[in-house]
Every structure is written in structure tokens, then in C-alpha cells.
Amino acid sequence: MDDMHYMKMALQEALQAKEEEEVPVGAVVVQDGKIISRGHNMTERLQDPTAHAEMIALTAAFNALGSKYLPDATLYVTVEPCPMCAGALYWSKIGRVVYGTDDLKNGYRKVAGSNWPFHPQTKLDAGCCAAEAAQLMKDFFKARR
């Protein structure tokens, strides 16, 4: 299934983050069956708490397409986007968001509640490869304690 295929690419990005001792979250943006950008969390390396996988992948996607909007693209991200990233996805008018594991502590629902933070046209699917994504996060935070 395509979603699993692309989410595995996002999980590879998360593994890359893990190797760099970053919170292991990864993202890819796909359009017309091609990966147009990738990103993983870089908040430690850049000393910038806004350098989330989604922000990096989105900015790279705008650059790749030369467009401010991504209505025909899908972002795959291993963990539920935070309110900041949900807001960035709103501005991108992205066609679809697929995320892996829920993040009850930092996910967008913490602030949005039952409000829809994405663009009205954006479709959302959750739970793809959720177990792998959650395990990466669990192992990371366990090792840090």
C-alpha cells in the first residue's frame, strides 16, 4: 500500500534524527508518486525549537515546486503534528496529511481541541505505521531518563 511505503520513508528520516540524538520524528512530502522533500527533527543541531521535521520538509517542498501552496501533495509524518506544524500545514493548503502515532502531550489537539487546524480542503489520516513511530519515541525518551 502506498501510504505504508511513504511512511516507511518518513520513518527512515526519524531514524536519521535518532542517530543525531534528536527527537525521532521524520516527514516526507509526496506529489505524483514522487518524494519532493524530506525532513527530520533538527531542534538540537540548530538550537531552534521550531526546526521540526514538518517545517523542514514543507519549506523544502515550497522550494522544490517554486510554489507557496501544495494542494496536490501529501505530507507523511511519523508523529501527530504539533500546533505550530498544524498551522504551517494550514498555510500550505496541502492536499493531505498522513500521520503515524498520536501525540497527546504535544499534538495539535492539545490547543485546537475539536477545532480543525488545517486548511478546509486538507484531508487527514492517522495511524499509518503507528506502532513503529511510537516505539521510536518511547525508546528515545526512555534512554534520556
Next chain:
Amino acid sequence: MDDMHYMKMALQEALQAKEEEEVPVGAVVVQDGKIISRGHNMTERLQDPTAHAEMIALTAAFNALGSKYLPDATLYVTVEPCPMCAGALYWSKIGRVVYGTDDLKNGYRKVAGSNWPFHPQTKLDAGCCAAEAAQLMKDFFKARR
């Protein structure tokens, strides 16, 4: 009054955006009485809808201080932050946010409702130089119609 002084600097940034035919929003980050970073909206120039004044000023502030967190800093921004920027301010743990004019269409309250999107320690003040900030926005959108 200090707040007005720094908000005038943010308004200068907004004027710079206007000259570049960008939505006229400006921001500065201040710590210990010094402006440590500035930013204005660059979404058109960069073709990146996440290139808001606050995001640019925050990232420059992290770089300037070599720190992921800004608990002793204040961000002045001419317009109410959007949900994305409120989320970025959350991650920054910034000490205080001062904004000028309300933005009922795109401000953070659109998604957050009565939830607090900033860090629990962040203080918030609204309305500083609101008339000037609002006039800039009004003139900009009027000219584009």
C-alpha cells in the same frame, strides 16, 4: 514608554514588508533593553507561506543567543500571531509577547478558541500601537482589491 518604543521598531519592519509588497507585519525580539533580532513577512519573496515575521525574528533570536529558549525575552509583533506563530512562541518559552492589532480572521484564537496556545510562563499584552498596525494592514488589502 518602552513597549511603544519597541513596537515602533516592529512597525518599521512592517513598513519594510510593505515596500517589498508583502503583507505588512513586523516583529522584533528584545532582551535586556536590546533588540536581538528583527523580522518581517517574506512569504512572497521566499514563496514560503511559513515565512512570517515572528518565525524569522524567533529563528534569528535563537541564533543570536545560541539558545533554544527565550524566557527573558519579549517579542513585539504588529499583528496578533497566527496559530503557527503562537505554536512557535510556545516552543520558544518566550517570557512575553506584545502584539498590536487583533486579527480575527487569521489570529491564533481562530483555532485555539479560549485555550492558551503559548507557554504557561509566557505573558501576553495586546493593543500596543494597534491603530497604526491595523491601518497598515487595511491599506495593504484595500490596494490589492
